[in-house]
Amino acid sequence: MKKKNDRKRQRSIRVGIAGVAIVTAVLLTVQGVSHLTKKSVDTSKGIEYIKSKESADAKTIEQKIKQAERKDFIVDGKDTRSLKERFSGVVVMGDSITEAFEEYDVLNSSSVVAKVGINFNEVDEQIEQARQLDPQVIFLNYGNNDIEADQDTFIKEYSSIIKKIQKSIPDAHIFVNAMFPVQDKALQKEPAFANIAEYNKAIESLCEKLQVGYLDSSDLVKDEYYEPDGIHFKAEFYPIWAEKMSEVATL
Template sequence: MMKKKKHKLLKYCCVAIGVIVVGILIAEGVSSFRRGKVDTSKGIKIIKQAEKGNVTAIENKIEKLEEKDQTQKKADERENEDTDKNYKAIFANSVIMGDSISEAFTEYDILNASSVIAKIGVELDELDDQVAKVEKLNPQVIFLSYGMNDIIATRGDTKEFVKQYDALLEELNKKLPDTKLFVNSIFPVQQQEIEREPVYEKLADYNEALRELCDKRQIAYIDNTDLVSDSYYEEDGVHFKADFYPYWLNHMAEVAAL
């Protein structure tokens, strides 16, 4: 009888322990399930955000590469087009007057000598010989490109610069009344040249004064400010390499409808 009671009690204890264990497992399972649900939601959100960020970044990179490719294609097309142009023929009835920057047109054999009247270091108050030469040539179009040396000569005095440039325009109008005049802006210089000649910090003021003079006289002003990039400059930060000149000629020809 005692053995049966002991066996029965042991059986109840085992059942009770089993119920407790199952309860614990169920509770842990529910808790884990709940925790897992929250973690999964957050994880999915993070993953989606990461995927979205990666896709956006990739799309931006692809877009930039496509833009770069298109820019390069246009540059190549323009370069090929420039190579095929006969600038000596296009500017046969034109003359470019200027300083050493303009003189490079003949040094690089891009234009005929009859289309360029230029001299190294020349200033606006030293142009008697150049004016006499251009009068004899009597071109249909004159492109003027002065100012780089005059910024130093006038030491930042834009009024004196405008006075001298205005006198040149007046003289050309009198001697060549049927010739159309175009005035090039002064090209920017690199920082190293500004450090060497601080007066070049006023270069933009000179160009603005020159633009106002052209507006007053109703003469076409050719803005070259954005035409150049660092790769075109010689080591001195002022003069240009040969491959720059076709771009400048294209710009002048476009404005003058040559």
């Protein structure tokens, strides 16, 4: 009798275990089906947004890192890096006055995009050159070869150049140099140079409108820095000018 009851008990246990196994299997199956049929989350838009922000902020972040690293090179209040090192990632665009940065070996060729006698309507090629260099900062130095134009035309054409650069190199920080004053001997040959101060005010207003930097370095100029033509500058002027640009852009 006892053996019969034991067999009954064992059979009940086996049935119970089998029942638990069946229930467990059913639950797992339901959970699996639920997982498979659950609508997947579309993350593509989020990824696109992150990538767009990364692209837009990349140069700003690089510039901030560069500014932070700059502190490591300050000794007794002076930057120990060479001008060429500081202007890495910078492009100075302009005419023959600008070209001398490379001619006098003040900056590397990769930091200078300039051409003797260039006019506003010839700058598109330089913009493409600058775009390929992918700079973080751009300095512009134009105007001397277009000074004969009336002020409205002058500003309209300069504005077009700045807007093209903003479109072509959207993440670059732009600074516009004011035209330098010329000596009397240059005024005698070209009376339109007398308008430089007036045109510079118009350039400054344009920079405010387009939200780009404006830099007037005329206070740096001394008679001994001028070449005989009264327009261009000798080699010793360029490091002084570059130092000021470096300070303004926190290079």
